[in-house]
Amino acid sequence: MINFLDLQKINNQYQKELKEACGRVIDSGWYIMGNELEAFEREFAEYCGVKHVIGVANGLDALILVIRAWKELGKLKAGDEVIVPANTYIASVLAITENDLTPVFVEPNPTTYNLCPTNVRAAITEKTKAILPVHLYGLISPMLELMDIAKEHALLVLEDCAQAHGANIDGKKVGNWGDAAGFSFYPGKNLGALGDAGAITTNNDELAQTVKALRNYGSHKKYENLYQGINSRLDEIQAAMLRVKLGYLDQETARRREIANCYRSGITNPLIQLPEWNDDSNHVFHLFVIQTPKRDELQQYLGDNGIQTVIHYPIPPHKQPAYAQWNQQLLPVTEKIHQQVLSLPIDPTMTAQQVDKVITVINQYCS
Numbered sequence: 393m394i395n396f397l398d399l400q401k402i403n404n405q406y407q408k409e410l411k412e413a414c415g416r417v418i419d420s421g422w423y424i425m426g427n428e429l430e431a432f433e434r435e436f437a438e439y440c441g442v443k444h445v446i447g448v449a450n451g452l453d454a455l456i457l458v459i460r461a462w463k464e465l466g467k468l469k470a471g472d473e474v475i476v477p478a479n480t481y482i483a484s485v486l487a488i489t490e491n492d493l494t495p496v497f498v499e500p501n502p503t504t505y506n507l508c509p510t511n512v513r514a515a516i517t518e519k520t521k522a523i524l525p526v527h528l529y530g531l532i533s534p535m536l537e538l539m540d541i542a543k544e545h546a547l548l549v550l551e552d553c554a555q556a557h558g559a560n561i562d563g564k565k566v567g568n569w570g571d572a573a574g575f576s577f578y579p580g581k582n583l584g585a586l587g588d589a590g591a592i593t594t595n596n597d598e599l600a601q602t603v604k605a606l607r608n609y610g611s612h613k614k615y616e617n618l619y620q621g622i623n624s625r626l627d628e629i630q631a632a633m634l635r636v637k638l639g640y641l642d643q644e645t646a647r648r649r650e651i652a653n654c655y656r657s658g659i660t661n662p663l664i665q666l667p668e669w670n671d672d673s674n675h676v677f678h679l680f681v682i683q684t685p686k687r688d689e690l691q692q693y694l695g696d697n698g699i700q701t702v703i704h705y706p707i708p709p710h711k712q713p714a715y716a717q718w719n720q721q722l723l724p725v726t727e728k729i730h731q732q733v734l735s736l737p738i739d740p741t742m743t744a745q746q747v748d749k750v751i752t753v754i755n756q757y758c759s
């Protein structure tokens with residue numbers, strides 16, 4: 393069986409260092425908001441090229457807390473509209489609705505799956521206050537164009553970087569384009585902890601101070617509460633795990649890019665639509681997503697041939713029962729994507745033989 397993602401194998405490579413780091417935390421006697429978190433925040437800030445990193449409990453909280461902070465700072469209020477790609481993972485939308493703002497679903501570019509600047513422009517109203525670009529599947533959004541639009545209309549930009557650690561345009565990485573960004577370090581992400589974890593990046597001092605307070609009960613100073621905050625901290629053990637894994641991120645990304653390029657040149661079956669990207673540095677291949685009209689049939693065939701695949705995602709946010717008020721919205725580009733996409737195994741530990749097997753089996757598929 394070729395696994396979609398073999399986390400055991402990935403983390404096994406670093407077992408010795410991970411266990412040492414874990415031991416260091418156990419021995420320290422200090423488990424929340426200590427040296428490991430501070431060091432990881434510093435190291436990840438350097439990696440992203442940003443001024444501030446604030447560790448939080450998970451990626452959803454990272455997005456929620458940025459919007460919440462902008463509300464506390466008077467930059468956003470309930471009812472404001474936030475433009476978001478309609479085909480995103482539900483977390484991007486939950487961050488908006490959790491704060492009582494209104495998501496405005498915009499159809500993505502059907503070949504890149506990311507926000508389309510033309511559609512963004514068309515969706516702007518006098519209530520629009522922010523854009524939430526999602527660097528979906530690991531491909532950076534068209535940030536030059538989106539930042540121009542944001543500047544023109546005085547909109548805040550919150551990047552959802554959960555799938556795109558390290559993706560960049562001419563060296564400027566995700567998390568360093570917008571006013572702020574949310575990252576996830578869920579175990580299956582490109583930079584994965586051994587549990588839940590997330591972070592906010594920003595170059596804005598005031599925002600950084602506010603989210604730092606909000607993640608810790610709204611407190612800047614022990615037992616003094618400026619805001620009605622929450623408890624969303626990145627604990628020392630996970631920060632220590634992430635420091636080890638960050639050291640291998642670029643190496644793993646390079647392997648993902650190699651596999652993606654093998655798929656791109658090797659898969660020639662006309663029933664399969666391959667993903668499109670220009671420069672390898674734009675993409676970190678969190679997922680390698682193909683499209684085919686009879687997707688479920690292909691998934692069954694691949695499974696029968698020992699290849700595990702996953703659908704990202706079967707139901708778009710506006711079709712979810714949780715968002716019944718938007719179930720009737722017509723978003724045909726998004727709906728077609730959700731019916732046709734299939735994610736192939738792309739795991740940095742895959743062998744050349746495994747990659748070749750995936751290519752051969754797909755090329756032999758006929759509907």
Ligand SMILES: *Cc1c(COP(=O)(O)O)cnc(C)c1O
Nearest residue numbers: 450451452481483484554576578
């Ligand atoms: C994983 C993910 C999140 C949420 O991250 P968690 O750490 O699971 O809360 C947000 N947005 C996108 C696009 C994601 O893929």
